[in-house]
Amino acid sequence: MNAPVEKPEAESSEAAERSHHTRARPFASWREHHIWSAVASLRRLGSRPFGTLLTVAVMGLALALPLTFYLLLGNVQHLGDALGRNPAISVFLQPGQPGSVAQLLAKQVGERNDVATVTLKTPQQGMDELAKMQGFSDALQVLDDNPLPYVLQVQPKDGLDAATIDRLATDLRGLHGVDTVQDSGSWRQRLDALLGVGDRIVLLLAGLLALAALLVVGNTVRVDIASRAEEIGVLMLVGASRAFVRRPYLYAGIWYGLFSGVLAVLLALLVEWSLLGPVAQLSQAYAGKLRIGGLPPSLLLAVPLAAAVLGWLGARLVSAWQLRRAA
Numbered sequence: 302m303n304a305p306v307e308k309p310e311a312e313s314s315e316a317a318e319r320s321h322h323t324r325a326r327p328f329a330s331w332r333e334h335h336i337w338s339a340v341a342s343l344r345r346l347g348s349r350p351f352g353t354l355l356t357v358a359v360m361g362l363a364l365a366l367p368l369t370f371y372l373l374l375g376n377v378q379h380l381g382d383a384l385g386r387n388p389a390i391s392v393f394l395q396p397g398q399p400g401s402v403a404q405l406l407a408k409q410v411g412e413r414n415d416v417a418t419v420t421l422k423t424p425q426q427g428m429d430e431l432a433k434m435q436g437f438s439d440a441l442q443v444l445d446d447n448p449l450p451y452v453l454q455v456q457p458k459d460g461l462d463a464a465t466i467d468r469l470a471t472d473l474r475g476l477h478g479v480d481t482v483q484d485s486g487s488w489r490q491r492l493d494a495l496l497g498v499g500d501r502i503v504l505l506l507a508g509l510l511a512l513a514a515l516l517v518v519g520n521t522v523r524v525d526i527a528s529r530a531e532e533i534g535v536l537m538l539v540g541a542s543r544a545f546v547r548r549p550y551l552y553a554g555i556w557y558g559l560f561s562g563v564l565a566v567l568l569a570l571l572v573e574w575s576l577l578g579p580v581a582q583l584s585q586a587y588a589g590k591l592r593i594g595g596l597p598p599s600l601l602l603a604v605p606l607a608a609a610v611l612g613w614l615g616a617r618l619v620s621a622w623q624l625r626r627a628a
Contacts, residue, residue: 334548342552345525356521356557360514361564364608367507368569372596374499376576389420390466391483392453392473402478403451410455410476415469420454427452450480463493511611514561518554518615526550526623533624547620551613558612562605569596 346353392410394403403421411419427449455473457466470484526533536546573595 334545338549339552342549343556345549346553346556352521353557356517357560357564360517360557360561360608360612361568363510363514363517364561364565364604365568366510367503368565368596368600368604369572370499370503370506371600372569372573374496374503377499378496389454389456390470390473392455392476392479393481393483394451394453394478395480396450398451398478400451403453406476406478407453410453410473413469413472415458415461415465416455417458418456420456422452422454424449424451514558514608515611515615518557518612519619521557522550522554522616523619523623525553526620543621543624547617547624550620551616554612554614554616555609556612557616558608558610559605561612562608565608566601566604570601 394406400423407419407421410416455469457469461469466484470482473479474482533546537543
């Protein structure tokens with residue numbers, strides 16, 4: 302008598318396969334509904350192009366404003382660098398000081414830890430610079446002697462704060478043989494303070510406009526849900542979950558945010574492009590030291606993604622609230 306020994310193994314294999322398909326079916330359904338929701342929400346936005354474009358334009362302009370201010374603030378910093386945010390300190394020696402004393406003093410100052418370089422300018426070099434300036438050449442011809450003193454151009458090391466540079470200038474004023482020290486430390490402090498205020502304004506503006514964009518998406522989704530109240534009611538009566546019902550609206554918020562983020566980036570790049578001509582002309586006046594600083598690529602890529610998350614959040618909050626009311 303032959304026993305069917307292979308039948309339990311076959312049944313076990315079939316049972317395992319059915320169990321696998323049973324576990325895979327919910328995930329496949331979930332994935333298919335996500336794909337359908339993304340495509341359906343995009344089609345729904347395309348079915349009303351005027352309203353979609355208006356919403357995207359409002360959000361795009363709101364997100365482009367902090368980007369534009371960030372771009373302008375960065376270029377103000379570049380302008381400050383071109384004008385000399387950390388310029389050399391001019392140390393004027395007393396008239397009549399010999400060159401040997403000036404060289405010794407330059408060596409002494411150059412050995413300080415907070416000094417990068419020291420350049421000694423002779424009275425003749427100063428006279429030559431004045432002669433090149435308009436209106437001085439004729440006046441200098443009537444002088445019998447050169448009245449200009451030796452000048453030390455002291456360049457502080459990079460990264461020093463304003464207080465350290467002020468202490469350096471104070472120490473230079475106390476050196477023997479020094480007549481006057483010309484330092485623009487107060488101007489640097491004012492510029493740094495203004496840039497600090499500008500950074501804070503950009504952050505506050507970005508937060509407020511991001512909140513405005515979130516409210517725009519939320520209101521748009523709220524109106525959309527209200528217009529489909531009967532359809533949503535039928536879906537919930539037949540057993541559809543809230544997550545199932547709100548999923549297309551979440552994707553609508555993502556599309557709104559993504560498109561508005563791309564628009565904001567394009568507007569910021571347009572502003573950057575429009576500044577190229579004027580900045581090039583201004584750079585010529587500063588011997589090419591001034592350059593326009595563009596928005597970093599990482600920021601340009603992050604803005605659409607952040608806007609998409611913002612749109613999802615606005616849609617999520619409003620859809621959850623609306624569906625709780627409908628239930």
